[in-house]
Amino acid sequence: METKKMALIATKGTLDWAYPPFILASTAAALGYEVQIFFTFYGLQLLKKDLSGLKVSPLGNPGMPMKMPFGPKWLKEISWNIPNAVQSLVPGYENVATTLMKQTIKNNGVATIPDLRELCQEADVKMIACQMTVELFGFDHSDFIGNIEYGGAATFFEFAGETDICLFI
Amino acid sequence: MNFDKELDARGLNCPLPILRTKKSLGELASGQILKVSSTDPGSVKDMQAFANQTGNELLSTAENNGEFIFLMRKH
Numbered sequence: 678m679e680t681k682k683m684a685l686i687a688t689k690g691t692l693d694w695a696y697p698p699f700i701l702a703s704t705a706a707a708l709g710y711e712v713q714i715f716f717t718f719y720g721l722q723l724l725k726k727d728l729s730g731l732k733v734s735p736l737g738n739p740g741m742p743m744k745m746p747f748g749p750k751w752l753k754e755i756s757w758n759i760p761n762a763v764q765s766l767v768p769g770y771e772n773v774a775t776t777l778m779k780q781t782i783k784n785n786g787v788a789t790i791p792d793l794r795e796l797c798q799e800a801d802v803k804m805i806a807c808q809m810t811v812e813l814f815g816f817d818h819s820d821f822i823g824n825i826e827y828g829g830a831a832t833f834f835e836f837a838g839e840t841d842i843c844l845f846i
Numbered sequence: 847m848n849f850d851k852e853l854d855a856r857g858l859n860c861p862l863p864i865l866r867t868k869k870s871l872g873e874l875a876s877g878q879i880l881k882v883s884s885t886d887p888g889s890v891k892d893m894q895a896f897a898n899q900t901g902n903e904l905l906s907t908a909e910n911n912g913e914f915i916f917l918m919r920k921h
Contacts (some may be wrong), residue, residue: 688861708896708899788858796865
């Protein structure tokens with residue numbers, strides 16, 4: 678049987694949106710797929726050596742449930758409906774939301790992004806950084822992890838054109 | 847039923863039970879049996895899907911107090 682292939686384009690650079698590409702890539706690799714991820718625009722954040730800067734923003738994100746990952750059950754069950762206008766005025770709001778999200782992730786036995794990325798690398802998921810956006814944002818290759826390649830749209834199509842699954846995230 | 851290796855994936859969530867299963871199967875020889883325990887309800891469907899796509903055989907699935915036990919024979 679010929680090896681199945683999957684190509685992903687990762688364009689988002691927040692903690693929440695870091696999950697889909699790494700979950701799909703690691704799982705596909707476990708299923709025997711050959712996988713490539715093309716990181717472009719804000720997705721480049723996911724290739725940084727230091728991932729501690731990834732944040733989640735509840736601002737402008739009405740679909741995000743806001744619940745306490747700490748405390749007694751009654752407190753955890755409250756859904757905090759904080760208006761966007763208030764969120765945008767409170768300094769450090771994103772940092773608080775990110776801390777709470779990380780705790781929720783831990784409570785639920787969900788892998789961290791550094792762990793998932795490492796699992797992808799161990800499984801030979803090929804990661805390509807978009808050279809154009811690297812320059813556009815003033816990044817340097819030394820900002821990123823090793824074992825990745827740099828290329829453009831044509832590089833992506835070379836592999837994407839032969840895939841069974843191709844997703845834009 | 848006898849098994850050759852045991853994987854404790856309790857407390858882990860998607861996709862970790864599948865990734866650990868794949869890794870554990872890699873340490874077995876063809877025909878050997880892996881026992882996996884999990885608490886992730888999503889793993890019931892995922893383990894079957896993993897087996898279907900990889901050719902490993904899911905011999906049994908059992909539930910006991912919110913814990914799932916899988917037996918998988920390596921392809």
